[in-house]
Amino acid sequence: MSGWLKIIGLGAGNRQFLTPQAQEILHSATDIVGYETYVNMVPSFIQAKRHASDNGVEVERSEYALELAAGGAKVAVVSGGDAGVFGMAAAVFEAVAQNPGKWLGLDIEVIPGITALLAVAARIGAPLGHDFCVVSLSDYLKPWEIIRKRLIAASEGDFVLAIYNPASKTRREQLKDAIDILTGLRGGETIAIVATNVGRQQEKITITRLSAIDTEIITMQSMLIIGSSHTRLIERGQGAEPWVFTPRFYKPNP
Amino acid sequence: MSGWLKIIGLGAGNRQFLTPQAQEILHSATDIVGYETYVNMVPSFIQAKRHASDNGVEVERSEYALELAAGGAKVAVVSGGDAGVFGMAAAVFEAVAQNPGKWLGLDIEVIPGITALLAVAARIGAPLGHDFCVVSLSDYLKPWEIIRKRLIAASEGDFVLAIYNPASKTRREQLKDAIDILTGLRGGETIAIVATNVGRQQEKITITRLSAIDTEIITMQSMLIIGSSHTRLIERGQGAEPWVFTPRFYKPNP
Numbered sequence: 306m307s308g309w310l311k312i313i314g315l316g317a318g319n320r321q322f323l324t325p326q327a328q329e330i331l332h333s334a335t336d337i338v339g340y341e342t343y344v345n346m347v348p349s350f351i352q353a354k355r356h357a358s359d360n361g362v363e364v365e366r367s368e369y370a371l372e373l374a375a376g377g378a379k380v381a382v383v384s385g386g387d388a389g390v391f392g393m394a395a396a397v398f399e400a401v402a403q404n405p406g407k408w409l410g411l412d413i414e415v416i417p418g419i420t421a422l423l424a425v426a427a428r429i430g431a432p433l434g435h436d437f438c439v440v441s442l443s444d445y446l447k448p449w450e451i452i453r454k455r456l457i458a459a460s461e462g463d464f465v466l467a468i469y470n471p472a473s474k475t476r477r478e479q480l481k482d483a484i485d486i487l488t489g490l491r492g493g494e495t496i497a498i499v500a501t502n503v504g505r506q507q508e509k510i511t512i513t514r515l516s517a518i519d520t521e522i523i524t525m526q527s528m529l530i531i532g533s534s535h536t537r538l539i540e541r542g543q544g545a546e547p548w549v550f551t552p553r554f555y556k557p558n559p
Numbered sequence: 560m561s562g563w564l565k566i567i568g569l570g571a572g573n574r575q576f577l578t579p580q581a582q583e584i585l586h587s588a589t590d591i592v593g594y595e596t597y598v599n600m601v602p603s604f605i606q607a608k609r610h611a612s613d614n615g616v617e618v619e620r621s622e623y624a625l626e627l628a629a630g631g632a633k634v635a636v637v638s639g640g641d642a643g644v645f646g647m648a649a650a651v652f653e654a655v656a657q658n659p660g661k662w663l664g665l666d667i668e669v670i671p672g673i674t675a676l677l678a679v680a681a682r683i684g685a686p687l688g689h690d691f692c693v694v695s696l697s698d699y700l701k702p703w704e705i706i707r708k709r710l711i712a713a714s715e716g717d718f719v720l721a722i723y724n725p726a727s728k729t730r731r732e733q734l735k736d737a738i739d740i741l742t743g744l745r746g747g748e749t750i751a752i753v754a755t756n757v758g759r760q761q762e763k764i765t766i767t768r769l770s771a772i773d774t775e776i777i778t779m780q781s782m783l784i785i786g787s788s789h790t791r792l793i794e795r796g797q798g799a800e801p802w803v804f805t806p807r808f809y810k811p812n813p
Binding site for chain 2: 314316319320321322323324325326329363387388389390391394395396397398399401402405409413414415416417418419420423424426427428430431432433434435436437438439440441446447448450451454455457458459461462463464537539540541542548550551552553554555557
């Protein structure tokens with residue numbers, strides 16, 4: 306059998322981000338497996354059979370993909386952005402680790418993609434010009450206490466902070482708690498970016514301050530970037546949004 | 560005048576990572592500006608005039624590129640990986656901020672790329688499956704004290720830690736200090752990855768433990784990934800390197 310399983314990041318929303326490597330794999334795949342939203346992002350000229358599933362069943366989806374590949378299929382497991390950053394890659398290896406003997410001989414590869422963090426940063430300037438942290442605010446798989454601890458640690462280190470999965474339809478209170486913690490530690494004037502549907506037609510990016518974030522506009526498709534003490538704006542005037550950047554140099558605050 | 564300046568990430572070493580968006584811009588550019596190593600990464604069929612400069616002159620290079628664009632040139636400023644992650648994007652905005660009135664009308668855009676962090680993670684499994692921090696170890700533009708503070712904060716939050724610019728030919732002591740700090744806080748058994756020249760022909764990736772890192776193999780072209788308390792290996796046997804992954808779920812250590 307010559308099956309394989311490749312876990313691909315499709316890039317953040319926009320086909321302009323789909324790398325040549327990922328394109329080549331999509332062309333040679335016999336089967337595409339993923340969350341419905343991402344399976345639908347695969348260009349329509351790709352002929353492979355599509356297996357779309359619901360959100361929240363990542364390990365089951367991984368086992369299904371592993372079984373297909375073990376049976377000789379050429380399987381592309383797709384994620385938005387980068388599959389290694391809160392995407393399908395960890396779920397596939399969790400499935401492999403649960404039953405390591407079973408899949409050891411299988412040809413598995415991860416193919417990187419443009420994660421939302423990089424796409425959002427590029428749209429607004431260079432907010433990640435300095436050291437940064439990346440946190441998922443979802444407490445579906447980890448306790449809220451470790452998330453709180455990380456928000457505090459990231460603030461103590463004066464890191465720029467990127468927040469994935471800030472809220473869902475039902476998970477709203479954690480976001481308010483997080484903004485309270487960050488405002489207390491960094492100050493309400495800290496620069497904050499709310500980006501929703503980056504790379505898609507409905508893309509909406511708001512540059513604001515921690516104390517002025519409108520949590521109502523934050524959805525499952527949003528991510529946040531919270532500045533460090535050094536992150537700053539360059540006003541452009543004439544109705545244009547300012548540039549946001551974090552200088553490469555760092556002087557301790559007085 | 561119809562000049563513009565686009566700051567492009569070429570991806571980590573490998574042309575397979577060069578996005579369609581970045582390719583399109585390289586095709587329409589009249590001038591390419593960058594550190595020699597990255598200018599040489601631009602495919603040879605790109606016809607634009609090349610302006611290569613030495614390392615360490617990022618603001619001067621940015622001003623040169625801005626002047627070219629203001630004069631009507633279509634300028635691609637190139638970085639390896641992603642230009643926003645320890646690349647040229649912050650340097651360009653620093654130059655703009657120093658003299659904001661001068662460049663306000665200029666068409667400036669940042670184009671994301673596959674940064675080394677994502678390329679290395681993909682090669683070895685899914686080490687970034689959970690929250691992570693990214694730190695440059697270079698104290699050329701920031702005091703060593705803030706770097707130490709961040710290594711400590713990232714360890715207190717039990718973040719996976721990616722380290723860019725771990726050492727140069729002359730900057731070696733900081734790396735040893737950093738490994739000492741991290742070993743003290745995370746334990747010598749913590750998983751550590753040393754990746755050099757990722758995406759290039761000379762690529763070399765070593766999966767080891769914090770206490771066993773051979774600092775002699777770490778160069779300007781290296782990056783490190785240090786695991787959290789939950790990062791683990793899946794042994795594959797038969798001479799294959801193990802997979803490395805950080806599960807999406809998190810249980811506090813007893």
